[in-house]
Amino acid sequence: MSLSRREFIKLCGASAAGVGLSQLAPAPIVEALEKAAAGNPPVVWIMGQGCTGCSVSILNTVHPTIEEVLTKIISMKFHETVMAASGELAIEAMEKTAEEYPGKFYLVVEGSIPTDKDGMYCQVGTYHGNTRTILTEVVELGRKAAAVAAVGTDACYGGIPAARPNPTGAKSVMEIFKEYGIKTPVINIPGCPPNPDWMVGTLAHVLLYGIPELDELGRPLLFYGQLIHDNCPYRGYFEYGVFAKKFGDEGCRYELGCKGPETYADCWKRRWNNGVNWCVQNALCIGCVQPDFWDKYEPIYESLG
DSSP: OOOOHHHHHHHHTOOSTTOOHHHHOHHHHHHHHHHHTTTOOEEEEEEOBSOSHHHHHHHTOTTTTHHHIIIIIOEEEEETTTOSOOHHHHHHHHHHHHHHSTTTSEEEEESBEEOGGGGTTSEEEEETTEEEEHHHHHHHHHHHOSEEEEESHHHHHOTGGGSTTOTTOEEOHHHHHHHHTOOOOEEEEOOSSOOHHHHHHHHHHHHHHSSOOBOTTSOBHHHHOSBGGGGOTTHHHHHTTOBOSSTTSSSBOGGGTOOGGGOBOOHHHHOBTTTTBOHHHHSOOOOTTSTTTTGGGOSTTSOOO
């Protein structure tokens, strides 16, 4: 099965509202991914300060299913939430992956990385008598990986754990890499949590065609290239100055606190829950894919001003 990059981009950017990557062409994408990923590239998924929501989101991917992703496309060597092994045996699997596949495995980081107290606020476990922190793993595995995917706003920009007063010194993957002089490419896939299409679609692009085109914030333009405000169903009300004063009113939700005018993502088209709905449909955009989330956008229900 052959799937050109142009065809893939077209599938990802399909304009039909509510129809995402999952529903468009599952068979061609899965077949192309299986072919491209011959040998099942090893993946290590580590988790810092977060709620596991990004893992839960990707587990909800429909086409390809998470079973197809894990068994036919990649070889997941470490993921503390879904793997059966635990303790030192699990950490050994992670360490061996980096030793056996230097420059050939992919690292996924979920959650922000605490740096105060030498990173002791988030410990992965003990290995050969030494405490392994998420900071240690991000630095050591990050140096050896072929590329790194920071999934979720916490890993991309610090997110909620880095909000004021940030007692743990939480930082993003890119901040850690800059401090330690690590040159491994990083792809940011923000969201609280990211849409499963954004994660699986980016994985597909990396395997099929290499790292996708990124914006200045390290996000794939494929999914984060359009302003939500420009595509909002309430945009007409904004232009005519008709603003809702409370939920249920007719009008734009800008004055209720909608952050769509500053938020870049294709939620309006891709939607959530397998294309059923999205935030603005019943509430408002809280700007969760932006680097200033949470501090800039709280309180949620106050306008940008």
